[in-house]
Amino acid sequence: MTAKAAPAPRKAPIPKQALAAKVFHWVNIISLFAMMGSGLQIYNANPVFGGRAGTHFPAPMMIGGWLAGGRHWHFFFMWFFALNLLWYGIYIFATKRWQNRYVAKNDLEAIQKGKNPKRRNYAIHRLIYTSFIPILLLALLTGLGMWKTVQFGWIVDLFGGWQNLRTVHFLTIPAVLLMMIAHSLLALNVGQWKLVRSIFA
Template identity: 65%
Template sequence: MTLTPSQTRKRPTQAIAAKIFHWCNIISLFIMLTSGLQIYNANPVFGGRAGLHIPPIFTLGGWLAGGRHWHFAAMWLFSLNLLWYGIYILITRRWRHRFVGANDFKALQKSHNSKRLIYAWHRIAYTAIIPILLLALFTGIGMYKPAQFPWIVDLFGNWQALRIVHFASVPMVILFAAIHYQLGQKAGGTELTESMF
């Protein structure tokens, strides 16, 4: 019996740390998104109290305080997950393969190797999401504890501007997740993305 190339090819494997990181991110981001929409409904960013409301099926928490409890619990999970994974990639030196470098920009200009281009775009996306996540956490802290951190509110001009910036980080994170998934599919197909879970 002759094996086909797909049968003989080694299936991709991932470190358990990477799997835990991805699962914690998915769970915490889902909770933050749905509970954030519950918080949003209490005073919509656009249009005030009479603005667009999100249907309850897409929200978590039941009311403003419930949404806040879920949101900040998930924020701690998300933040600590990012912190420990950052320490992990620093210790294991995986950061050298995760973040964009000069060679990636050169590849985008000169390379005709599709895999090389995919990896270059992936590292660019990985690098670009870091300031967005930090901005989301930073603005979230300013909204959560404005009395303790009034300078965060002042940095953005006023409370409403702070809320708009925080709200704007959501579609950017969703866009990153979609790009990350698509690039993973192009780099290694379904087997690669399934190996993360």
């Protein structure tokens, strides 16, 4: 953002987003915050780190009021969270968006050796929002392994035991929060507020 004074500035077009992308973003962000708040409520019943003697999260961060309440929110919003991912997955495949919307080899090259800072930023942003997909799927997989552990015992084994499974499930919270922040900041950097707004309004 160095070249400010220039010949007659062109009016930047207002970015347009597909309705499907807007719906996905709305449902995703609402269900994610509901899942995180209620998840911390459940966490507090027996902290993943340290058990009952472990550090508890403060009440304002939580949804549900007590363990059973937290579970009610968690097991309600999980359907919105999971089904939203499912239809969006089908949508990006059906519309062939997966071919050019997500991080690819040329982006990784641009990150490593790129000389053009704009291209580099763009590549980093593509990497960040693409990595939402495995993290969100990981949250879903680890959650399913705990909720239906008899039917999906292989998920517990895959992570090498119950405590690991709980830990990974919990760690998806800071991972998602960090990526949300990075995703928003990079979008602000590229397209200012109007780009961020365009995905929701």
